[in-house]
Amino acid sequence: MSAAPGPAQVAEKFAAAFGQAPDGVWSAPGRVNLIGEHTDYNDGFVLPFAIDRTAQVAIRLRADNTARLLSGYGHQGVVSLEMATLSPETMKGWTAYPLGVVWVLRQMGVDIGGFDLYLDSTVPTGAGLSSSAAIECAVASAFNELCGAGLTANQLVLVGQRAENEVVGAPTGILDQSASLLATGGHAVFLDCRTQESRLVPLDLAAAGLLVLVVDTKVTHAHATGGYAARRASCELGAEVLGVAALRDVAAADLAVAAGLLDAQTFRRVRHVVTEDQRVLDTVAVLADAGPAAIGALLTASHASMRDDFDISCDELDLAVETALANGALGARMTGGGFGGSAIALIPAAEEPRVRAAVVRAFADAGFTAPDIFAVSPAPGARRVL
Template sequence: MSASIDASQVALAFEEHFGATPDGVWSAPGRVNLIGEHTDYNEGFVLPFAIDRAAAVAIRQRDDMTARLVSSFGDSEVVTVDLSTLSRDTMSGWTAYPLGVVWVLDQMGVAIGGFDLFLHSTVPSGAGLSSSAAIECAVATAFNELAAAGLSQNELVLVGQRAENEVVGAPTGILDQSASLLASDGHAVFLDCRTQESQLVPLDLAAAGLLILVVDTKVTHAHATGGYAARRASCELGAEVLGVKSLRDVSTADLPEASGLLDEETFRRVRHIVTENQRVLDTVQLLADAGPVAIGDLLTASHVSMRDDFEISCPELDLAVDTALAQGAVGARMTGGGFGGSAIALISVKSEAAVSAAILNAFATAGFTAPDIFAVSPAPGARKIS
């Protein structure tokens, strides 16, 4: 299957595995975070957009409590689960994402029952493009319809986040699920993570002669382990010492005083969040006033902050950003949780081949694994596609 989702192919693959036609096919996109990294769990501001790479699930309901799941990746073996014994401790591997959503819905009193499920995804795993949230949102959208649960999009956001937090074990905020569920074609989603209020912000790259190039460094990351949790703990410590509910309540004007109250590392973590929140607000304003060509310096400043203050970049990400900028990119930054994953570069359409070639050459010269490089467009959110 190609990068674009073909509902008929997903349905056909379901039939090949389960010998019957599915009740429907639902899709949810991955996302690129244009700007606003690690601000979500600090009740701050983010500006993601959905991309034209997605997860799709074909599902058929059963009349028992058995779930059978299979995907187009991995070993393609059907995993069979007794839903009557489903618990957080019994879920692992890729099936933890769809089953985690089922578990959360059950905890909310939404009766799912047995089902057969086939999953296909064109969102690269571990690339910082939210492949996990795409799966969660596709499954949540499907069962919201199949079970006639009547949950709003904002409620489905929280279902996906809870599955990620409580089942997968990744302490993420609502950014990824919000982007996947609330997105619209040609727009970014400006999200206030404290109030969960959102608005669509026009992101008409084509009209400006621009595109966003994604550089998947192939350095994989896992949010459930390692540095992500440590950064979250630093932010919580900073908020506690500064006497605020969250770092959302700290402004750039408060930073000089904060530097005297926090140890040096915690202060740098706090400074990233505070300045990143301001960069998101400035980006939204610039997009309204002058369009995407004006936001490059903010994107690049965001990368410097993540590299130096939050320390979540890596040599491959830095090389991708530096090379794109040297080739005339309007702006560039790493995107996603960090410690690997992808960088993005805002470039002119006509420079795509040259920028891509320069990055490939730079990685080869440095002895790094060759990255995957592809353009993305702001895409629609989760929906039924067949």
């Protein structure tokens, strides 16, 4: 994967496209969810960290009511529309992410007129690393500053979530935007998705001689498709039958009773969420007591739960996890919404060449598309960079 262009390069590309310098450049990262999958929309706990792969947007406000958008990563041509026509129905393809944020901010009373926008991103799309949230958070941060909206980071999280839910049509929680907006370097973000309270948890992988290796399986997923929505519907059904506001309110000790009240599939969905919430809490405690080298078993147990109870893994993800574990990984799991995307492996830094080579060989032997493999480290959150 290529390194992100610097902010000055993004500004130069903007000027080449639109004929003037931008008012500024803003950056927001993708994320790896260390643990806590499909717990966010169940009012539960998550532990993501921002990664050193970012979306950058250069923006200049216009005196008229025309919006012009250009993407620098694989999309051709400037998309232009009049702000008076802006609605969820007029936003298609990649523009739904930046324009969705603009639409939400305008719905909230933020005075956004015309603008030019250039987008460049090195967060791989469809890989479960929150490429969409990175775009949303960069755009939200930019207009929050340019228009003097004065919104807090937590408010901007909800702006991005609303854009996903109401414009893109993906029924996501607040995990992705929270990681992108609240993170700092060298830390994970421990987030209570019910209260939106968060705290930073030290995750100094380098000091422990560790790294997180991402294996992008190249099996593309999309939150707006049916699998994600079906899992959410199962969770809502489980909560309704169990008489709780959300699965956050079900304890592990309640699962024996739940098994007698739910059909087999719904019970497995519920069991994943309940046990995953506990794994997040356990991971935070272990990080504080023993450091990152001790969390591997929790990561691996999380993958087994997603594979067997939540049914969101796939052959490529399972192979990546199994191969990494067989070649020195301390723990491994799929990350993101599932049905494709990426796996992560927590490995001693010295084992990186061995794990990389083993995964590439395993994918070739299985006849799978060659994966993209890269290391990530906990990085800063959304901010102005020029």
